[in-house]
Ligand SMILES: Nc1nc2c(ncn2[C@@H]2O[C@H](COP(=O)(O)OP(=O)(O)OP(=O)(O)O)[C@@H](O)[C@H]2O)c(=O)[nH]1
């Protein structure tokens with residue numbers, strides 16, 4: 001028999017209100033025991049809750065949701081209690097003492113919802129993203145992704161693949177193998193080729209999804225004392241990094257998250273790059289260069305009064321920035337720089353923020369498009385594309401093999417939204433949720 005699960009679904013205690021959520025076959029009996037009856041579905045009632053021995057636990061709002069019209073698709077209830085540590089503990093203990101009741105695992109409510117067909121797998125993943133969203137772009141992206149739009153897109157592609165398979169099967173049935181005239185094949189192969197391009201283009205959008213979900217990575221690079229840590233603090237508007245006049249102050253990677261125009265930006269301060277560093281500093285320099293190689297943008301900072309160029313990774317977008325312009329008598333900053341700033345006077349800092357914001361604009365706009373938003377999605381899309389490739393590779397003689405490859409491509413697409421055997425994936429996906437969701 002299926003167990004009834006429960007958890008504190010609201011955040012940390014103490015809080016104004018704490019919400020305990022229950023789901024499963026024994027929710028009704030639990031409510032009966034706690035408050036003496038089962039409330040009408042979706043109508044809040046204020047009642048005193050009592051333990052089995054009659055002790056009063058708390059007075060609060062009770063909501064009952066009758067399956068399948070609930071988040072999990074099962075009978076559910078929410079107990080809205082006073083958000084005190086002892087109050088919540090007493091109710092959780094009372095529930096835990098009941099037969100066939102247990103505390104929910106992380107993501108278990110959502111997993112039950114998925115298994116009961118309340119939403120597809122991309123919908124569940126979007127829900128996880130919504131809960132962890134910190135910026136406006138993350139929130140909007142997650143909300144849009146919860147709309148079954150991926151499932152619909154992939155279902156359309158699967159229909160095309162199944163249609164192509166059917167046409168090939170028809171050809172197998174009705175042609176005598178030697179002289180197949182131009183036949184259905186040409187049109188079908190054109191469509192398949194267009195579909196494959198569409199799949200790959202869609203997969204290519206992952207980079208923008210990553211920027212919106214995980215952040216746009218900006219790394220500050222430069223010689224010692226260029227003012228990198230000062231810039232980090234100026235951009236973050238607080239003292240995160242230690243600043244001193246001593247060259248080699250920063251020795252390790254230092255990271256902070258900013259919200260620039262609604263997009264998460266991960267800003268990294270690094271050790272100054274120079275020849276013949278000390279041992280610890282040398283490790284810091286290696287890390288700086290490695291991190292810069294993975295960045296979306298490098299801010300290459302130079303002290304204008306003492307310009308020193310440093311080696312930097314190639315192939316990463318770069319902004320050359322002149323710092324300490326407050327020390328110049330005349331504002332004669334060489335054209336070699338994209339921007340001139342002073343972390344002391346604040347000059348140019350806003351312009352730099354605007355420049356960074358502009359660079360994320362494209363990804364932010366694309367968050368309204370349907371993009372794959374997990375590596376899992378990209379992996380399955382590329383798998384589908386490879387099967388279509390192999391179908392092409394079979395040549396006309398291998399019609400049966402072609403049809404088989406198309407079937408496998410359709411299966412890969414079906415797995416993204418969880419419409420086809422995903423049992424092996426479920427634990428990985430749902431364990432990323434917090435308890436109570
Ligand atoms: N006048 C002036 N001084 C600055 C400016 N930016 C930084 N400084 C000074 O330059 C010195 C070095 O600044 P940091 O921010 O520590 O430089 P850094 O690049 O992080 O140095 P390392 O971590 O040692 O590589 C400090 O004394 C800062 O106060 C600026 O815009 N104008």
Ligand SMILES: [K+]
Pocket residue numbers: 224225243244245246247248249250
């Ligand atoms: K320094």
Ligand SMILES: [Mg+2]
Pocket residue numbers: 228229230241242243249250269270272
């Ligand atoms: Mg520093």
